Structure formats: C-alpha cells, structure tokens
Amino acid sequence: MLAYLARRLAASLLILLGISVVTFGLTFMIPADPVAMIAGRNSTAEVRAQIRHQLGLDRPLPAQYASYLGRLVQGDLGRSYARKSDVGPLIVSRLPPTLLLMLGAIVAELLIGLPAGIYAASRRGRTGDKVAMTLSFVSVSTPQFVLGLTLIYLFAYLLNWFPLGGYGSLSHLILPALTLGLAGGGWYSRMMRSSMIEVLRNDYIRTARAKGMPEWRVILGHGLRNAIVPIVAMVGLDVGIFMSGVVVVENVYGWPGIGQLMWQAIQSLDIPIIMGVTTVAACFIVLGNLVADLAAPLIDPRIRLR
Amino acid sequence: MSAEALLSVEGLTVGFNTEEGPVRVVEDVSFSVVAGETLGLVGESGCGKSVTAQTIMRLLPSPPARIDGGRIRFEGEDLVVLPEPRMRKVRGDRIGMVFQEPMTSLNPTQRIGRQIAEVLALHRGMNYTQAKESVIDALRKVGIGNAERRLDQYPHELSGGLRQRVMIAMAIVCRPKLLIADEPTTALDVTIQAQIMELLKALQRELGLAILLITHDLGMVAEMCRSLAVMYAGRIVETGPAATVFARPRHPYTAGLLSSSPRQARRGERLPSIPGLVPPPGKRSTGCSFADRCGRVTDRCRRELPPLASFGAGAAACWNPVP
Ligand SMILES: Nc1ncnc2c1ncn2[C@@H]1O[C@H](COP(=O)(O)OP(=O)(O)OP(=O)(O)O)[C@@H](O)[C@H]1O
C-alpha cells in the first residue's frame, strides 16, 4: 500500500512536470507579445528591449524554463501583466468559490445521476427506463451556457426563487452548481444504470433474492455498493472535466472564482495568470485521479492496491 | 408418497422469451419431495434442472422466464400463484437454497457474518447483535471451526469448500423445511465433495430437513437419496425409489446411464456419456426426445410423446420400456 502510494505520487509528479513544460510552451504559442502589452503600443524599441530583459525573455529557452520551474516549485507563479499583482495569491483568493462550486456540482450530479440510474436499471427496458434515459441524453447534450441562461431566466428572473447571480449564500450556489453538474448527472445516470444492470447479473444478487429480500433492498443493499465503484472513480475525474465548465458557468453567473479570473486573463492575454490557473487546474486533476484510485479499495475489499 | 409430500411439483412448464421467440425449457415436470427425505434430480447438463429449481423459488427474472403451466405445492400453498410479498416469506425461511457456483454466490463486499445474519434480519427481525449467536451456531453446524473469527472474513478469504459451507449455513439458519441443493459440489474437488455430502446428511438428521438434491453424480444419488427423478431434455423420463430404479431401470436413458457405470455406482462419477446429443430447447420433436439416441426406438416413438406410466413403485415415460 505504501509502495503503491509512493509510486503513484512519483508518477503524479512526473505528470505535473510534463504539464509544466506544456504551460511553459503555452507562452510561445499564444500569438501575442507580452512585452508589447506591458510597454504599450507606442513604446520605443529600447523600452521594449529593457522590459524583455527584465522579464528574462531574452535568455535561452532552457534557462527560462529552469527558472520558471524553480519559481514554480517555490510556489511562485509569477506576476500578472495586467493586474500588477502576484498570480499565486490571486489564484488562492479565487480558489474557495471555485472549489465550493465544484463541490456543489458534484453533489448535484450525484443526487441526480445515481437515483436516476438506479431507477432506470430497476425498470430496465420499460417506460420509466426510457424516460430516464431520454432525459439523461438531453441533459448531456445541452450546452452549459444555454442551460445556465435558461435556469437563470426560469428560476431567477421569472420565478424569483434564486438570485440572478453573484456569490455569498447557498441560494447563490444552487443554480450555478446545477448548471455545472447537470450534464455530469446525465452521464452518471447512464453509467449507474449500466453498472447496476451488470452487477444485478451476479450470482450473489440471486443469493440475496433467495434470502427473501425485497428487490429494492437487493438493489440498494447488495447492488449499489458494487455498482458504485466505477462511479466513484469518476468523481475524481470530474474535477478535471469541470475545469472547462467552470470558466463558462462562473462567467454566466458572475461567480468570482478562478474560471472568471481565467476568462478575464484570456481576454487581456495575461499569460502568467493563464499559466498559473492551468498549473493549479492540472494539480487538481492529478490529485482527483489519485483520490479516485485510492478510494476504490475502501469500497471494494477485493481491489488491492499494488 | 404424495400423501406426506412436503413439496409437490405438478405439470410444471417453464419457458423463456428469447430473441428467436419463446422456447420451452421445462415441460410438464412432476415430482414430489417427502418431508425429511432426499429426492435426487439427475440429468445431463442443460436438461433444465437449475431452471426447475429456481422456478420453485421463483428466482428466475420474468421476463424472460415464464411459468406456462403447472403447480408447485408447498405446505398447502401453490408457489406458482403466491403473491410476491408472501413468496418472499417462503424464500430463505421455509425453503433454503444452495447454488451450483460457490465462488460467486456470496457478496464479495460483505463480511460473511453479516450475509448470514441478513437472513435472520429479514425473517426474524433480528439486528446483527441479536443474530450473531444464531449465526455462529449455524457456522458450527456446517462444520466451520473458529466461527467467531470467520464472521468478520470476506468471501475472498475463504476456499470454495468453505464458501459452500457458508452458503449452506445461510440456507439453514432459519431452519427451513426444505433445502434445494443445486449441484452443491460440482465446482469443488472430490474430497471436499465427500465432506459436503456428509454434512448434508448430518444436517438432514439433525434438522429433519427435506432435500431436493440436483446432481450429475449417480454415486451421490445412490448414497444420499431415497428417491430419484431422471430428467431428459426438459422432461422427467423416469422416477421412483432410488433402489428400485437402480436395480431395474425401465427407461432406456436411465438404463444407459446405469449400464456404463457399475450397479453400485460410486461417488464422484459423473453421468456416463451416451452417444448422441440432447436436442436443445426449441428443437425438440413431437415424439420422444431421446429417439435419436435410443436403441429401442420404434416409429411410434418419433410420432407420439410417451406419457409417464407406472411400473410398480416407479414410473417411466417410454413406449418400449426396458424389460
Ligand atoms: N435466460 C435464459 N434464456 C433462454 N434459455 C435459457 C435461459 N436460462 C437457461 N436457459 C436454457 O435452459 C436450459 C436448461 O438450463 P439449466 O440451467 O436448467 O440446465 P441444468 O440442467 O441445470 O444444467 P447444468 O447441469 O449444466 O447445470 C438450457 O438449455 C439453457 O440454454
């Protein structure tokens, strides 16, 4: 178990290192000259050269990468061009709203997806199953901004149940979390359905029925725990999937998280912020995968970590 | 025999809805199990033994399975038409069942103590603490030593033989009147098979259990069963007291089975092979299903289905029974 953990951590670090190379490369792929942005359009060549030198952009690439990595390891994500402040603290201050939003979205997708999937599996091939799977298809294929605007229009504007946007209370969270999580709920309902149908074919399910157990208890007591393993593994991966949705949803709802920060940075081509958010997002994705793998044996004792 | 029958299956017919249309898998099957005695149900693989057993417990999911006719009388009730909530009170409490697949029949994510206790929770309303003593007792009854420690083990920590003992413990913990054992030892090696058979005999003596023993193994029938029913291609072709049938089989199929194994069939022997193939469900002719493999076949056999006719203490479904 410890050896496994060590190996997984080492692998995760390697992945993060690879990602740092990619984010570093990002700087050179974006068709904008940061120097021009800092110096302004009408600056002279000398001023530009001076800024270039200050930013270290005149040094050879490996040296630039080495110092970038060196700073990264110390937690220094650089300085924003546009905001004149350090990227690290900026991201840290924007992180709690985003984490809260993701947590809300995970709760939403599980609350929607798991019961829907279990229900569909128990009604397999009948009307209830078909209705649930149609809804799941609709929810998966609705673009998030359409869904977000629709929800705002219906529940915030027309019905006045929730605020139009912003941040601060549980009622602010509900619509954004639904918007971010609904598609995942649709996915989960499908996965849960097929996973449950698969599990219900097992001999031990027949044993449970032979004990005289009502079908709903067979499903929840003997089916669920086994059917849910692949789903739990997905929850960790969600953090990665949410990263792009967060940018859309936070902007639709004016949610002050890193998605909004990212959006603004992209518009002003504030590369250090883009790189910083990408790096932080990558860390979360890698961490999410790790958590997903470590959680599996807690649920199913046959899965041994090796 | 039928007077004191605990379970009597009458004309049971079971089919499946498949993609190629409905198929009959079990046809007009009748037999009975006397309280406290063992009936052996033998037949080649695929002849419908498990389908019959699981139909008695109404465990086959429907659809695709369908009971097309017949009755299953058990303690004054007809299980074919018993409403599901009442059927649940029969399963696990009044009829226990042990399956062919010990390796996969236990829930891998639950400790075995809990899995056995669950039966008591369902039928006796006991929580785990209350049930624990009975569970330990049941584990001892099935010969599992160190029962307290075993309670907290997971199935994957146990051998196949132990798992089957756990399954038996689970089946008897509510002290049912009837145990259906569907090839309980097929998946186990020979020494373990013998132990499990001894165990079933001991439990029968101790608890007055009636057993429906499904098996491939004629030796096992000779040793365990008072009476015997031979199944072929979804039908019962011969039935009667085991001693009578072994001494003088009337159906050519039974005779074939016995002639290739010595009269004193030994334990561990599988059904000897008779040349030819069993017609698959759906491909059975209107006449006798055994006709293609039978040495005594006549024209009538292919045209008309032989009914089960009495011969002394037993009965056989054959137009030209072995003299
Ligand atoms: N769900 C199903 N759909 C269609 N046919 C089925 C289904 N389940 C079983 N059958 C058919 O029913 C027949 C009898 O199967 P069954 O499992 O009862 O045989 P068995 O006598 O128990 O054999 P074995 O000794 O191998 O356990 C087989 O031919 C099988 O193909």
Ligand code: SF4
């Ligand atoms: S009925 Fe005819 S074919 Fe069938 S077992 Fe008897 S003799 Fe053979």
Ligand SMILES: [Mg+2]
């Ligand atoms: Mg079988």
